[in-house]
Amino acid sequence: MTLAKIGHNNGPTMEAGFAFRKHAWTKARAQLIPNLPIEILRARVKRAQALGLPYKTYASVRASTGRDVVGFLFSNNALRMMRDAEKSPRAAALIPIKAEHAALIHAPMSVEQAEATLQAQGLHMPTDRAPHFAQSWSEIRRAVQSPLHKQRLPLDGVLVIGDTSFERDWSVAGKLAGFIPSERYFST
Numbered sequence: 001m002t003l004a005k006i007g008h009n010n011g012p013t014m015e016a017g018f019a020f021r022k023h024a025w026t027k028a029r030a031q032l033i034p035n036l037p038i039e040i041l042r043a044r045v046k047r048a049q050a051l052g053l054p055y056k057t058y059a060s061v062r063a064s065t066g067r068d069v070v071g072f073l074f075s076n077n078a079l080r081m082m083r084d085a086e087k088s089p090r091a092a093a094l095i096p097i098k099a100e101h102a103a104l105i106h107a108p109m110s111v112e113q114a115e116a117t118l119q120a121q122g123l124h125m126p127t128d129r130a131p132h133f134a135q136s137w138s139e140i141r142r143a144v145q146s147p148l149h150k151q152r153l154p155l156d157g158v159l160v161i162g163d164t165s166f167e168r169d170w171s172v173a174g175k176l177a178g179f180i181p182s183e184r185y186f187s188t
Contacts, residue, residue, distance in 0.1 A: 044058065044059065044062070047068070047098075050097070050098040050099075051069055051097060051098060051099055052093070052094075052097050052185065053069070053180075053185075057180065061159065061177050061178055064177075064178075065156040065157065065177050066156075067154060067156050067157045067177070068157060069099060069157055069158075069159055069177060070099055070100060070153055070154065070157040070158065071099050071100035071101065071102065071148065071151065071153045071157060071158040071159075072097070072099055072100070072101055072102070072158065072159050072160075072161050073102050073103070073104065073144070073147070073148065073158055073159070073160045073161070073170070073174075073176065074101065074102070074103045074104070074125075074160075074161045074162070074182075075103070075104055075105075075106065075130060075160075075161070075162040075163060075164075075167045075170075075182075076103060076104070076105045076106055076109055076114060076130070077106065077162060077163040077164065077167065077182070078090070078161045078162050078163055078167075078182035078185075079091070079103060079118075081105075081109070081114060081117065081118075082109070083109065084109055084110050084113040084114075085113060085117055086117070087117060087120075087121055088117070088118065088121060088123075090182075090186055091118060091121040091122065091123050092121070092122075093186060094123055095122050095123065100125075100151050100153055100158075101123060101124075101125035102125050102126050102127070102128075102147035102148055102150075102151065102153075102158075103115075103118070103125055103126075103127045103128075103147070104127070104128055104129070104130035104131075104143070104144065104147065104170070105127050105128070105129060105130055106130045106132075107129065107130070107132070111127050111128060111129055114127050115127040125147075126147040126150045126151060127147065128143065128146045128147040129143065130143065131143035131144065131170075131173075133166055137173055140169070140170070140173040140174075141173045141174055141175070144160075144170045144173055144174030144176070145174050145175075148174070148176075155174060155175050155176050155177075156175065156176065156177050157177060158174075158176045158177055159171070159176065159177050159178050159179065159180055160174075160176055160178070160179045160180070161179075161180050161181075161182050161185045162179065162181070162182060163181065163182050163183075167179070
């Protein structure tokens with residue numbers, strides 16, 4: 001039985017050979033990343049633009065997951081919808097985006113009202129109840145994945161767009177592609 005030291009963060013091992021392993025891994029990773037033909041690079045730049053993402057963000061998600069970004073999961077905070085029947089000032093920016101959308105709605109806002117309001121604004125996105133901080137990790141995972149399963153989206157192809165550190169955790173709990181702060185996403 002191994003006991004962890006108090007305060008140990010399970011960082012990288014410092015046992016003999018660490019420097020060599022790091023060098024070997026870095027070299028292997030560099031060989032793995034191909035030099036893309038210009039046509040593929042242009043297509044990926046165009047896809048990043050269609051998603052409303054900077055190319056660097058799109059490329060890093062694609063490299064880390066091995067999958068194209070196919071959807072976005074928004075919080076009602078990111079959509080700037082704080083009360084029932086309140087329209088999202090950001091909805092118009094999402095209409096031309098070439099990806100699936102879903103939203104998680106924090107209590108006490110009504111999930112049904114939020115979905116109806118978004119539909120009235122031209123966005124057909126499934127909505128569900130956002131998890132709350134007192135739930136277990138598995139309950140948070142189920143809540144985050146629920147609207148994505150309805151659309152049959154690959155989880156590692158979906159980015160979370162949110163405002164809070166708790167919403168940032170959704171991407172880890174739900175095994176999603178990553179998190180982008182809403183201010184950064186909507187500024188592009």
